[in-house]
Amino acid sequence: MAAGNKLRVDIGTVALLIVLGLFAVLGFLIVSGVINPYVHTILCYAGIVVISALGLNLIYGYTGQFSLGHAAFYGIGGYTAALVTRSIAAQGWWVLPLGLLAGALTAGAIALLIGLPILRLKSDYLGIATLGFGMIINVLFKNSDKLIKAMGGAAGMRGIERLTTFPWVFIFCLGAVIVLRNLVFSGVGRALISIREDELAAEAVGVNATSYKTLGFVIGCMFAGVAGGLYAHLYTYLNPDNFDFLKSIDVLLIVVIGGLGSISGTIIAGAGWAFLLEGLRVILPSAVQEWRMVVYPLVLIVIMLFRSNGIMGGSEFNFLKPQEYRRR
Amino acid sequence: MTYFLQQLINGLQLGFVYALIALGYTMVYGIVRLINFAHGDVFMVGAYLGFFALASWRLPLPVAIIIAMVGCAALGVFIERVAYKPLRRAPRISSLITAIGVSLFLEYFTSLKFVFGPYFRAYPRPFAIRTYNLNGVTVSNIQIIVFGVAILLMVALTLFVNRTKTGMAMRAVSFDRDAAALMGINVDNIISVTFGIGAALAGAGGVLYGIAYPQINPFMGIMPGLKAFVAAVLGGIGIIPGAMLGAVIMGIVEKLTEVYISSTLRDAAAFAILIFVLLVRPTGIMGKREQEKV
Numbered sequence: 001m002a003a004g005n006k007l008r009v010d011i012g013t014v015a016l017l018i019v020l021g022l023f024a025v026l027g028f029l030i031v032s033g034v035i036n037p038y039v040h041t042i043l044c045y046a047g048i049v050v051i052s053a054l055g056l057n058l059i060y061g062y063t064g065q066f067s068l069g070h071a072a073f074y075g076i077g078g079y080t081a082a083l084v085t086r087s088i089a090a091q092g093w094w095v096l097p098l099g100l101l102a103g104a105l106t107a108g109a110i111a112l113l114i115g116l117p118i119l120r121l122k123s124d125y126l127g128i129a130t131l132g133f134g135m136i137i138n139v140l141f142k143n144s145d146k147l148i149k150a151m152g153g154a155a156g157m158r159g160i161e162r163l164t165t166f167p168w169v170f171i172f173c174l175g176a177v178i179v180l181r182n183l184v185f186s187g188v189g190r191a192l193i194s195i196r197e198d199e200l201a202a203e204a205v206g207v208n209a210t211s212y213k214t215l216g217f218v219i220g221c222m223f224a225g226v227a228g229g230l231y232a233h234l235y236t237y238l239n240p241d242n243f244d245f246l247k248s249i250d251v252l253l254i255v256v257i258g259g260l261g262s263i264s265g266t267i268i269a270g271a272g273w274a275f276l277l278e279g280l281r282v283i284l285p286s287a288v289q290e291w292r293m294v295v296y297p298l299v300l301i302v303i304m305l306f307r308s309n310g311i312m313g314g315s316e317f318n319f320l321k322p323q324e325y326r327r328r
Numbered sequence: 329m330t331y332f333l334q335q336l337i338n339g340l341q342l343g344f345v346y347a348l349i350a351l352g353y354t355m356v357y358g359i360v361r362l363i364n365f366a367h368g369d370v371f372m373v374g375a376y377l378g379f380f381a382l383a384s385w386r387l388p389l390p391v392a393i394i395i396a397m398v399g400c401a402a403l404g405v406f407i408e409r410v411a412y413k414p415l416r417r418a419p420r421i422s423s424l425i426t427a428i429g430v431s432l433f434l435e436y437f438t439s440l441k442f443v444f445g446p447y448f449r450a451y452p453r454p455f456a457i458r459t460y461n462l463n464g465v466t467v468s469n470i471q472i473i474v475f476g477v478a479i480l481l482m483v484a485l486t487l488f489v490n491r492t493k494t495g496m497a498m499r500a501v502s503f504d505r506d507a508a509a510l511m512g513i514n515v516d517n518i519i520s521v522t523f524g525i526g527a528a529l530a531g532a533g534g535v536l537y538g539i540a541y542p543q544i545n546p547f548m549g550i551m552p553g554l555k556a557f558v559a560a561v562l563g564g565i566g567i568i569p570g571a572m573l574g575a576v577i578m579g580i581v582e583k584l585t586e587v588y589i590s591s592t593l594r595d596a597a598a599f600a601i602l603i604f605v606l607l608v609r610p611t612g613i614m615g616k617r618e619q620e621k622v
Contacts (some may be wrong), residue, residue, distance in 0.1 A: 118603065121610055124363060128561045129606050131554075132599035139596035154592075245554065249428055256425050290440060297432035301411055304426045308418035 011326070015319035023170050030166055038282060040166060044234050046274035047169035048227045051176045053254040053270040054263065055223025060252070061260035062184055063216035064196030065119060066127040069134030070224055070251045075141060075243030076110055077103035077225025078232040079151060082160045085233065086150065096163040100172070100229040107225025108218045115217040119210070134248055141240035156239035157232075164234040172230060176223055177320075181263055183219070185322050192216045193261070257303055259310030264317040269310075330464035335587050336580060341471050341540060343579020344478035348533030349556035350563075350571040351485060352404075352526025358502040358566030359522045361420060365427040366407055368553015369434035370527045374400045374534030375451075375544045376444050383452040389539075392454075393477065396531035404527025405520050413516070438546040451542035474536045481532055482572055485525070489568060498522055502566065551595075555582075558602050564615030573613060577601075 026043070029035045035043070056070045081103035085095050118129045145153030152158060183189050191212045194202040203209050232238050254273050258265030280292050307313070318326050349371050356364045374396040381392035411430050415423040439446040459466045489495040500508040501518045509515050537552065538544055555578055563574025578598050585597035605613060 117607055121606055124361075124565075125561070125606055125610055127363075128558065129603050132558065132602045135554075135599045136596045136603075139593060143592055246550075253425060253428065256421055260419075260421070290436070290446075293436035294433065294440065297429040297436070300429035301426045301433070304418075304422045304429070305411075305414055308415055308422035 010323075011319045015317075019174065023167075027166065041234065042274060042278050044164055044166055044169045044230070045278060046271045047166075047173040048164075048230045048234065049251075049254065049274045050267055050270035051173055051230070052224045052227035053251050053258070053266045054176050054180050055220040055227070056251045057220075057255045057258075057261070057263070057266045058180060058183070058192075058223070059217050059220035061255055061262070061266075062189065062196060063192040063213060063220075064199075065213055065217060066123055067130045067217075067220075068127045068245070068248050068252065069130035069132075069137070070221075071243045071245070071247035072134040072137035073107040073111060073221040073224035074228040074231070074247065074251075075137065075238075075240070077107045077228030078238050078243070079141070079144070079157065079228075080106040080225070081229030082157060082232040082238060083148070083150060085161060085163065086159065096168060096229075096233060099163075099233070100226050103229035104222040104225040107228070108222040111218045111221035112214065115214045115221075119213045119217060131245065131248070134245055138240055138244050141243065152238075154240060156237055158237055160232050160236045160238070162233060162236050164230045169230055169234075172226055176226070177263060177267070180223075181320055184261075184263075185325070188212070188215070196261075253300060257300070257310055259312035259314050261314045262310070262312040262316055263320055264315075265310055265312030268312070333465045335583050337465065337467060337471065339580035339583030340576065341474050341579070342583060343576035344474055345533050345537050345540065346552065346556045346559050346579050347572045347575035348478055348481065348529045348536070349552060350560040350575045351482070351568065352530045353557045354560040354563075354565055354568060354571040355498075355522050355526045357560070359498065359519055360412070360416070360423075362412065362423050362427065363557065364523075364526075365424070365553070366411075366430035366434060367526065367530055368549035368551075368556070369431050370400050370404055370407075370549075371530040371534045371537070371553060371556075372544070372546060372549035373403060373434065373438070374527075374531030375538045375548065376438070376534075377531065378535030378538055379449060379451060379544060382454055389454045389473070389535075393532050393535050396535045397528040398531075400531030400534070401524040401528040404523040404530075408520055408523040413519075435546050435549075444546055446546065448543050448545045451538040451544055453539055453542065470540055474540055477532060477536060481529060485529070486568065488525075494518070494521060555598060558598065561612055562602055562605055564612030567612075567614050570612060570614035 026035070030040050030043075052070065052074055055073075056067065059065050059067050059070075077100075081099035084102040085099040088095050088098070114133055118126065118133070121129050141151070142154040144151035145155070150157065184192070191202070191207045192215075194205070194207055195209050195212055199209050228243075231242075250273075254269045255266055257273075258267070258269030277292070277296065281289070284292060303311070349367065352367050352370070353364060356362060356367070377396040377399045378392045381387045381395045382389070387395070407430055411426045412423050415426060438444040453470075455469070458469045460468075489498060497508065497513045497518050498521065500511065500513055501515055501522075505515055508518075534549075537548075556575060559574035559578040560571045561574070562577060563570030563572070565571075578601075581601055582594050582598050586594045589597070609615065
């Protein structure tokens, strides 16, 4: 790192240290009770939203595969993780990660099964097919009690232990950012981006489009599965309505508002979305509460009219890029 | 057998309402390649306009339908001018997001107490229900009205698109926008006309939906809107007869699943058929296959 005689400090390392410092401060504030439980929950929720949105950004932003069914995988992860943790009698720190692993693997396996046939479809048609898949999964959730009593069907699944805490969310969120960042700047990432830019041309230079598309889709859905598992153990209650079509739309909004193909944008938009929408629920007096959802779409429209490529417009903060990509 | 025929007619009733919404989706998609998610909410506004015309102003049904159509056409053109037109050169996803924004805005704004209010309202029926028995199959006068109005509007639309100069311009713009502009067609106006016609059909659909399934609220447009859109894709999006065919299939499948299998699986069946059709014919039943080019 020493160029000339000066010691250069790597900006990525500095950013990581700042993030860890932030974690320590927030952690201290939570433990000491300065941050009340409600804000703690919103903080966790923001992290969960970011993880799920990063997954969709990989699928749509980087690989260019339009998915309107992301919430289905979020739900699959949530229900699977909840079923696994409730069947474990033992206590221990490893219970939650085990549940999340199961959730991610199930979401990934189902993504593989559904992705192989439907990823042949292009753009809007793929969007509609994934929308249809999301609808079917939602109907299955509503009828799930006929197969597994504990899933509760349309009434929802209760009695999930509250295991999700800020450190867990933080670890998985940081992990998701690092995994995605390293993935998109690797050879695999280049292949995924080439498919987004032009699938036929990518195939012509030897990129196996089918397997790379499927890979991107499966990994993105596994992110959603982890996020769903964390969500289940944060709110301790799952309802099929939490994973319907409108929730898929929410994630899509976050990814597009942040900027397609931008990790930085997804983090900003995801965290901002969670804080504004959930945070305003407590801050606003009840008289203007109903205006919250009237102003929100107007903000969306205005952002799109004035920044139609999203907040970050496909670029990254310097510290998220590998050295050779950085602006000097 | 009579029971089956009976359910087929009930499914057809649902299918014709879907068709009126699906036409707007398919026309707009054909001309600007936009999934107009706000379309289902325009349908909702149409249902409310009809509600006020029938319940508050006590107007006859044909007048109520016309009020809903004119009101929705104005709304459709306004939405297009404000939210989509500035984004015509932007990435396609941007206008999709503003469409979602407009959709949410219409739902939540009309839910405010001084607009339509967040509650369910019972739709007024301007006449008593009568049923006619044809060899054991009953048909109600409401069904006859739904069939009659829907078929009338669809024939009118087909004639308009195929026989008038504006219709020809619409087809030209949807075929190749730049070439159409070079031929002296005012593309912006044609796009507005398309949005207006699509919205007017949805408005009529809203009133028919209201008298056929007499309960409305500001969120009623989401599900019919989605299903109508799926119907348009099923038939081959951008193709007008395809939307009608797709909608009728959707309506019938939904009704038959409801009565023969399970009412909770109703929504799943329609979407399962969609995925199946897309896998076999990726551009829909009547869609044309496009050549891939680099």
